[in-house]
Amino acid sequence: MFGNLDFDVIRRSAGYLFFDGMSFTLTLTALTTVIGGAIGTVLAMIRLAPIPVLPKVVTAYVNLTRSLPLVLLIFWFYFLVPYVGQWLTGADRPVHVGAFSSSLITFTMVEAAYFCEIMRAGIQSIAASQTNAARAVGLSYLQAMRYVVLPQAFRNMVPLLLTQTIVMFQDTSLVYVVSITDFLGAASKVAQRDGRLVEMYLFAAVVYFCFSFAASMLVRHLQRRNEFVH
Amino acid sequence: MLEKPMIDITLVNKLYGSFQVLTDCTTKVAKGEVVVVCGPSGSGKSTLIKCVNALEPFQSGRIIVDGVNLSDPKIDLNRLRARVGMVFQHFELFPHLKITENLCLAQEKVLGRSREEAMVKAMGLLERVGLKDHAHKRPGQLSGGQQQRVAIARALAMDPVAMLFDEPTSALDPEMINEVLDVMIELAKEGMTMMVVTHEMGFARKVAHRVIFMDKGEIVEDAPKEDFFGKPHSDRAQTFLSKILTH
Numbered sequence: 001m002f003g004n005l006d007f008d009v010i011r012r013s014a015g016y017l018f019f020d021g022m023s024f025t026l027t028l029t030a031l032t033t034v035i036g037g038a039i040g041t042v043l044a045m046i047r048l049a050p051i052p053v054l055p056k057v058v059t060a061y062v063n064l065t066r067s068l069p070l071v072l073l074i075f076w077f078y079f080l081v082p083y084v085g086q087w088l089t090g091a092d093r094p095v096h097v098g099a100f101s102s103s104l105i106t107f108t109m110v111e112a113a114y115f116c117e118i119m120r121a122g123i124q125s126i127a128a129s130q131t132n133a134a135r136a137v138g139l140s141y142l143q144a145m146r147y148v149v150l151p152q153a154f155r156n157m158v159p160l161l162l163t164q165t166i167v168m169f170q171d172t173s174l175v176y177v178v179s180i181t182d183f184l185g186a187a188s189k190v191a192q193r194d195g196r197l198v199e200m201y202l203f204a205a206v207v208y209f210c211f212s213f214a215a216s217m218l219v220r221h222l223q224r225r226n227e228f229v230h
Numbered sequence: 231m232l233e234k235p236m237i238d239i240t241l242v243n244k245l246y247g248s249f250q251v252l253t254d255c256t257t258k259v260a261k262g263e264v265v266v267v268c269g270p271s272g273s274g275k276s277t278l279i280k281c282v283n284a285l286e287p288f289q290s291g292r293i294i295v296d297g298v299n300l301s302d303p304k305i306d307l308n309r310l311r312a313r314v315g316m317v318f319q320h321f322e323l324f325p326h327l328k329i330t331e332n333l334c335l336a337q338e339k340v341l342g343r344s345r346e347e348a349m350v351k352a353m354g355l356l357e358r359v360g361l362k363d364h365a366h367k368r369p370g371q372l373s374g375g376q377q378q379r380v381a382i383a384r385a386l387a388m389d390p391v392a393m394l395f396d397e398p399t400s401a402l403d404p405e406m407i408n409e410v411l412d413v414m415i416e417l418a419k420e421g422m423t424m425m426v427v428t429h430e431m432g433f434a435r436k437v438a439h440r441v442i443f444m445d446k447g448e449i450v451e452d453a454p455k456e457d458f459f460g461k462p463h464s465d466r467a468q469t470f471l472s473k474i475l476t477h
Binding site: 129130132133134135136137138139140143147148151152155 | 283285308309311312313315316318320322323324325326335336339340341384385388
């Protein structure tokens with residue numbers, strides 16, 4: 001049955017697959033991780049801050065975001081954001097938001113919610129006595145966070161943050177619903193065009209596996225290194 | 231006592247929920263005075279000295295440190311904490327930073343010293359506590375006694391007007407207690423104002439001017455060292471002393 005498979009299609013389309021498809025996938029993953037990570041860290045600090053109202057708002061946001069399917073959120077954002085933009089700016093027609101911006105915003109906001117929970121656990125894993133010690137030498141609350149708590153929290157949580165990034169790397173393939181061509185989308189297009197579905201989807205699976213597996217090996221390595229530190 | 235006291239604690243009350251941790255605590259520590267605070271566990275000793283550098287809030291009463299009233303909403307508590315050194319039972323060095331960075335961090339971020347200035351100060355203090363050779367290690371590579379000496383150096387790097395010690399030797403193996411006490415004794419002899427929560431009665435006998443005995447959140451006894459060890463007034467202090475001095 002494998003006799004009439006043509007794996008040469010991979011070689012012929014490799015440029016398109018990697019330079020168009022994979023570069024988009026990696027760009028979206030990287031931007032999402034960096035921006036979502038930064039926002040998530042701030043959200044985590046707000047959730048744990050001894051202030052009124054705001055922590056509850058953040059908690060509600062995190063719970064809502066994590067309870068809805070990602071595809072649904074991508075859709076909602078794609079169709080809603082232009083109208084929200086119109087309402088915010090008072091323009092007379094829906095604001096034009098490109099598919100890329102829309103999906104970047106969606107993924108960033110979702111990732112922020114997940115990172116918020118990871119960083120919250122990370123911050124809580126650092127004993128309150130460390131904050132006390134930092135305050136005792138005169139550092140302000142924010143300085144204590146910045147120089148003492150967050151570096152340790154981040155270090156403890158790197159394996160979890162990376163694992164979440166691997167999940168996000170796979171989830172970026174959902175952008176097909178708003179007609180963006182990521183790696184899987186590119187493979188799919190070539191597959192349809194050349195009628196080489198089995199070859200292309202097999203290849204796509206192998207590539208996703210290699211990326212994700214390599215990353216999870218890195219996670220395991222970091223975990224072991226952390227164990228030695230403590 | 232003609233001079234204004236360095237630490238002036240008046241009728242301080244503190245509650246955790248409905249549980250009263252401190253009841254009407256009143257005492258004074260003069261400049262250059264060494265006061266040992268002792269008492270059974272849960273008596274509020276640690277809480278009291280944490281109140282002194284505002285790490286713990288209190289509900290009523292007044293604490294004045296070097297002329298600054300802690301309850302005054304206008305004062306900068308961070309500035310105040312920088313001027314009162316604190317040493318913890320479990321050292322609480324910053325494990326992700328090197329020893330030198332542990333000593334330089336607050337000097338640079340709070341006092342605004344340059345890296346060079348902070349390093350000179352740090353190395354001087356590390357030499358003083360006998361740990362210059364360990365300057366570039368991380369806390370996890372040092373023994374408990376060494377870590378506690380670094381913690382003392384970290385507090386001293388801020389040029390504090392007073393030092394608070396919260397059971398500084400309780401978490402140490404017996405053979406390491408003396409190296410820490412020696413540093414503290416030297417500090418006391420140099421005229422540092424100190425409030426020390428400890429059960430090391432040998433230390434108290436050697437350098438303390440006064441001993442405060444606390445029980446159930448109250449200051450039961452506040453007496454010059456000679457009187458306290460000679461004949462404590464209260465039964466509770468007598469019972470406590472007889473328990474810890476018999477070994």
